[in-house]
Each structure stands twice: as structure tokens, then as C-alpha cells.
Amino acid sequence: MTPPGVLVAGAVVCYLAGALAAFLSNDRWGRALGALGAGSGALVSLGLGIAALTTGSVFTAVLGVLPLTGLALRIDGLSAFFLIVVALVGVASAVFGYGYSASYQGRYSLRRLGALFNLLLLTLTLQVMADNVLTFLLLWEAMSLVAYLLVLTEHDELATIRAANWYIAITHVGFAALLAMFFLLSAGDPAAAFDSLRANAPALAHRNMIFLLALFGFSAKAGLIPLHIWLPMAHPVAPSHVSALMSGVVIKMGVYGFCRVVLDLLGGGPAWWGGLVLALGVASAVFGVLYALMEHDLKRLLAYHSVENIGIIFIGIGAGLMFQSYGLMTLAVLGFVAGLYHTINHACFKGLLFLGAGSVLHATRTRNMEEMGGLIKRMPRTALAFLIGAASISALPPLNGFASEWLVFQTLLGGSQIPQPSVALIMPIAVALLALTGGLAMACFVKAFGITFLAIPRSRAAEEAHESPASMQVGMGILALACVGLGLIPFFVVPVLGRALAGLGRLPSGAATLTVSFPLSIPGTFGSMSSPLLAAGLLLLLGLVPLALWLIGANRRIRIGDTWGCGRIGQTPRMQYTATAFAEPLRRVFAELYRPTQDLSIDFHPESKYFVQSIEYQTEIHPWFEKLLYQPLIRLFRQIADRVRWIQAGWLGLYLTYMLVGLVALLALAWWAP
């Protein structure tokens, strides 16, 4: 076997062994063995990804474990990149999960959780290597089912079951679209290798149909608007290390699939493809962050931010597709590179934030931000990790979120080179909305961090919180380091990504177009930026300020006093701003979009209306267009289900008859069809 082959086999063996060992042992050992298998498997596949990406070698293998076609695997630049994404978050959440799942002991099965966690990582790892239609589809379905079971970990909660149902429903609607898409793409041959699809794609009929089906199917997985509805439900109810993996990696499979099919297999298309993707991306970004702002459940807030960031990723990819259709290849590469860079960055900071939220949940047993506060003193390390994640996702320099958003901005500025002014005008609008998204994300994370970690504890649980065990801190530490590191090395990441994309969909080889010098400036774009110099400068200035204060002889004494309370002594947590109050100005600004329902009832004293006995105030924000879109659909399906109910008699003999009839019908069809 070749060295990559050894690594692939090693990763598979680690995951399988981890799954098996976790499943066969008891709860206490299952937790350790499951984490060990997942961690070591992820480390091996991290090595595999890095090796494949840096050496640029392509690995292919067909294993005869599947009937009909065999399990066809291939690692090229794109796969290697996504392997790294899977493995990086995989390692961190496996380590974190070891400590985190201890609190599940006695309540839920840790054997099952450990085994499924390994299986999810296994399917994700193999998914990005799939090289023929059947392998791709089978792994896709396996991944969805394993993720479904993981969402169902806390299976006795009603909200969990509801969320899991939505997830499985939407993911299967998407899967149906993918089946149809591959059917058109491969002319009905499940064994078709991707190589032959790639060769046949230019002459294919129904290319637009294939594109639309692929966009539908993959955006259902990615959580792009309007198919995002399951995401804010399903991610919060899963165990936090699983949420990290789902938000950080599983939804990225939608991005991977989209790039693989539309860019690689189809080789790009007309400009409206890119325009549609760009528009959906912008809509997702703005929508996601607006609803995240109104959310006070810490994990739901993070889940809405996943919708936002997936949007940003698709902005990059959509712009790339547009530029490709106009033959502006340097800009096209830049767009895809920006999208992929944001993919790995989002995997790191969203993974980190979900782990941080998990750590808070572990300590306070609540996801409601209004009951938190003061945690920075009780859990200083979690707070620091969460702060790094919050700064990264708000795209503050010099962390990783800024590097990739800067690239997205520069890509969009390149839109002025599009020959048609009417089309090019999309770009400044996208720039403005992306900037709005950035500002709102900053506002949202000031809220998320400030209300959760700062000031006085708002409940007993928050007061009695404690720092989480070492394994959880290590898990967060890995991703925090990745956030800082990826922010400092765009001059290295960008050319590597350019190389990884080379050759896909007529994109030129990265080495020729993206020569990035130490300060990140790329030919064909507008500006230059150097995050290492920026970081060094900021640190230097940060160090110089205290020095200067010392030199001018500033008074260094500090007296501890009370917070100013307008003369009132004794401050209580109730005097603090709440998360709801914090978001109130923005809620009023965007009231047209939110359309909140309010209910205010004041109980006056019978003698005089100047004395109020009680005030009851309720307000709710429900995404109205979800109702608009999904309720008619649900009603329709209910009606259909009512009509066909009579088929279900609950009698075994009848079901066997159905199967027989079905088989005969299929055989007859196979006989008659040419």
C-alpha cells in the first residue's frame, strides 16, 4: 500500500475500533474508548489531509466492499482540504466530549453516544473521498442517519424529538433532490465514476436542471435559506461536542458537495448560476444574523450564526462562479479560495463557540442567557476561549474570521471588472449587506459574551458555576489556537487553497495566479493587508501604552469601589441590562422584518389608574416567512397523508403482499423498459 493508503486504512481502523469498543464495553469505559478512537482517527486523517494537500499527490482506490461498484475513494486537493476541516474539529470535539459526556452517565447511553460519534467521523472522512455515484450517495445517507441518531441522544425530551424529525425530513427532501440530480448527471448509471461524469458533463442535457437540483440538495444539508429551518432546532439539542461537529463540519458537507458537483463535475455554468448562489448567500447571511440577535438561548444563537456564516461562504463561491462564467479566472479562484478559507475558519470558531457553550451548559445546566452572568470570574479559561471565538466570528483583526472576510470583500470589489454594468451592480449591494452582517454579528457577540460572562450572576446556578474539567479545556484550547493561527497565516493558506482548487472547473493552476507575498496582496484585487504585521503592531502598541504611562509617571493606584447606582447602595443582578434589553434598539430598527407580536396587559388599582398593580408583558418573534413557506406545505402533506391512510392496516400479511406486488412491478418495469 502507498503511504496515503496506509493513513486512510489507519483512520478507518481507528474509527471502527473506537465505535466497536465503545459499543461493546460499559458506560465508563465506553466514554474513554470512544473518545480515544475518535481522537486518534481524527489525528491520523489530519495527517493524511495535510500530507495530501502539501504534496499535492492524488490518491485513488477501489475497495470491493460494496456490491455493484465497489467503494471508490479518491483524494484530490478539495478532498484533502475538507479532510483537514473534519479532522481538526474532530480532534477537539473528541477530547472535549470525553469530559463533557461524563455528565450524561446514568441518564443516557454513553456506549451508544461514543459509537455513533466515531461512526459520524468515519462517514464524514469517507464522504469527502467518495469517487463514484453510489459511494457518494450511500455515505451521504449514512452520514445523515448517524447525525440524526446523535441529535436524538437526549431522546426523552420533546423538543429533541421534534428537532430530529425536522432534521430527518429536510435532509431526506434534500437527498431526494440529490438522487434525481445524480440520475440526470450519470444517465441512470449508479456505478458511474466521477471521472467519466466529468468528461461527459459539457455535452450534457438538462445542465440547468442538474444545477438547480444540486443547489437544492446541498443547501438543505448546508442550512442555506430557505432550507435552514431544521438547523436552529437540531443543533442546540444535540450534546455540545456533537453540536460543534454538526455546525462546524456536517453542514460543510453541503459546501463540499456543491463544489464537487457544480465546480468540479459540471465545470461551472452561466452567470445566473453564480448570481443565484450569491443572492441566496447574502439572504442567508443577513437573515441568520438578524434572528441570532433576537435569540437568548446561547446554543440557538450560535446555530443561527451558522446560517449566517454558511451564507458568507456561499457569497464567496457564488462570486467565484460568476467570475468563472465571465472568464475572469484570477477573480474566480479568489472567490472560491475566500469561500473555502471561510469554511475552515468557521469550522474552527463555531466549533470553539459550541464547545464553550457546552462548557457553560455543563456548569450552569441552562442555555438561557438571561440566567447567566459573572462567569468570567468562575470559569476564566472557558471565558477566554469563548472570547477568542466571539472575536473571530465578529471578524475582528487579526483573527481568522477577519482574514477570510477581507478576502470575500476583495473578491466582491473585483465585481467592477464584470463587463455588464447591470450585473456588476449586484456586487456593491452584496458588499453593503455583508458589511451590515459583520456589524450585526459584532453586536450579537457583544451580547452573547457580555450577558453570559460579565457582570453579576443572574441566577444561583450561575453563581455556583465552576470551571470545567481539563479535557474540555484542552478541546477548546485546540480550536482557539487554530483560530489565532489561521488568522496569522493567510499568506500561506491562500496559495495552498489556490493549489488545491487548481484544475477543478477550468480554474487555472493556483501557482500561476495567486502569488501571495508575505503581506497578503493578490494580483487582480484591490488592496493589501498583512495580518502578521498587523498583529505584531497591535501587540507592540499594547505593550508600549503601559510603558508610556510609566514614563510619564501616571498614578498606578487602584481603589475597589461600588458600581455607581445613582446614590442607591446595594446593587442586585436585576439592575443589569438583560439580553432582551440589549437587543431592543436593533429590534425596533428592524421591526418591519421581525414583525414581533406583543402582548401588554396592565392591571390598575380599582381606585385610581395612577397605581399599577401588575404589568404583564409578552413578546415573541417568530420568523414569519417560515410560517408563510412551510405551513401550506405541512397542510398539504397532512391532507395527502389522510387520503392514503387506508393503505396502512397494521397487518403483516398485507405488507408482505405490498412488497411482492412492488417487486413484480419493478421486474415488469425492468423487462419493458429499454
Place this chain on the structure above:
Amino acid sequence: MSEWLVEVFQPFLALALAPGLVGFIRWVKARLQSRSGPPPWQPYRELRKLFRKEAVVSGNASWLFRFAPYVLFASTLAIAFLVPLLVVPRHFDMVGDLFVVVYLLLLGTFWLALAGLDVGSAFGGMGSSRAVTVAALSEPTIATAIFSLALGAGSTNLGAIVMATMSEPSTVLTPGHLLAFAALAIVTIAEAGRLPVDNPATHLELTMIHEAMILEYSGRYLALLQCGSWLKLFVFFSLLANLFFPWGVATTLTLGALAWAVVTLLLKLVLLAVALAVLETRVAKLRLFRVPELLSTSFLLALLAITSSFLLR
């Protein structure tokens, strides 16, 4: 070598002049309102006083509260390094462009807003909440105005934009340029916390934004924050002055050119300062929920700017 020296010297010049600029604005305002007012160098005295005083810190506050003033000051000073004050072309262009400037501003806002929440008072939370609202809503305007400027110059690097305007003076009168100037001027007022968006002189809880966030600060921390916000105003003014009226900025490193650059910069700043003082005397503070209307007006201006630069290309 001397180029580097001049570029490193610029931000410190800005730092030294920033309190004077604010003092000058206050002095002009006082004269316009028929008061004698404190002398223009009063802010320097305020700083000296604050640096001598001990700091009182709330018992609820964490390390973040004490760290935030340093971050805010350092990030604002970093912006001063990136903005062309006296000379072009610049070496610091490669460190950061206009987007970096914008996001460094957000970095400062982020930390200050967190510090406002850290002490657990209602004032701090109120200030933070309003500050992030204003910052988030002014963001699209800045980005769009940048886009329209970058279209003309072919670069988002600040030095390059200034150079492009200098080499083709007629671009200043294009609608795109003028509209972008108007948009950025409104955003400057909002970002620097001046009337009619925020009143730097108020301590009335219902109206303050920036002052509410820094209410708990005292001593050297307050001095750093004040100095940082004055520097921010100075940098924004120089940005407006040099991006849209770059004449006088030195292109060669002769002593005469540099002296002329300093003189013209001061002249432009004085003009802008008088304009701001007149505006602040003429208008009342907007209700908080009217501020978004002002900001969306500036956004529309920026959008018009970009459309016209596309169509008149």
C-alpha cells in the same frame, strides 16, 4: 530610512494634536454660543489631571474592564498609523487598507461595549447596546463609500486613493466622489459620537451613548479612553480631509514639502472643526430611534455614489 521615520512620526503627531483639536472645537462652540469657554488647551490639562488621579474600579468588574482601555487606545493608534496624514506613497499601506481601518474601529467598539457591560450597571448596558447599534448600522455606509472610492482609484489602499485623486483633480467633482464624501461625513459624526447622534458633553442617562459606556472609568483608564476617542475624531477628520481634498500632502521628502503638508493638514482640520462646531450649535440631538433614519440616509447617499461611479465609468 527617512521615509519610515516620517511615517512612524505621523501617528504621534496626531496623538499630540488630537486633544488640541477637540479643545479648539469646544472653544469655537463656546464663542458661537456667546460664552467665553475654556481655552483650547483645556483637554491637555484634563489629561494631566486624570493621569495623576488614582483609578476607582467597580468590585463587579473583571480583568476585561481594566484591559479594554488599552485595547481601545492601541487600536486607535494603529489606525493612525494606517491613515495618510502627511506623505504618500506609504509603506504602511501594505499592512492594512481601508477595510482594516474599519474593522480596527469595530475592534475598539467591541471591547468598549464589553467593558460597559462588565460593571453590571444599567447605564453601561444601555451605552453598549446603543453603541453597537450605531456601529452596526454605519458599517454598510462605510463599506459602500469605500467601494466607490476604490473604484476610482483601483485600490482600497488609502495611500493609493490619495495619490489617484492628486493625479486627477477633476475626479473630486464627480457625483460619486461628492456623494461618498457626504456619506462618510455623516458616518464620521456617528462614529465619533458628535451631535446630532451623540452628545459628548451630556451626562443625562437617557441621551448618552459613549459617555454611558465609560461612566465607570476614572483615573488613567479614563484618560486613555478620552485620549483614544479624541484621536479617533482627529483620524476621521484627517481621513475626510485627505481622501477628498488631498492637496498639500507631500509626495517628496523635502523639508519644505513636509512643512507645507503640516500647514495644509492643520488648515483643513481647522475648517472641518469650525464646520462641526457650527453644526453642533445649530442642531439638537436626535432621538435615539431617529438615528437609524440618519444612517440610512447616509447609506442611500453611498449607494447613489457607487451607482453613479459605475454608470459614469
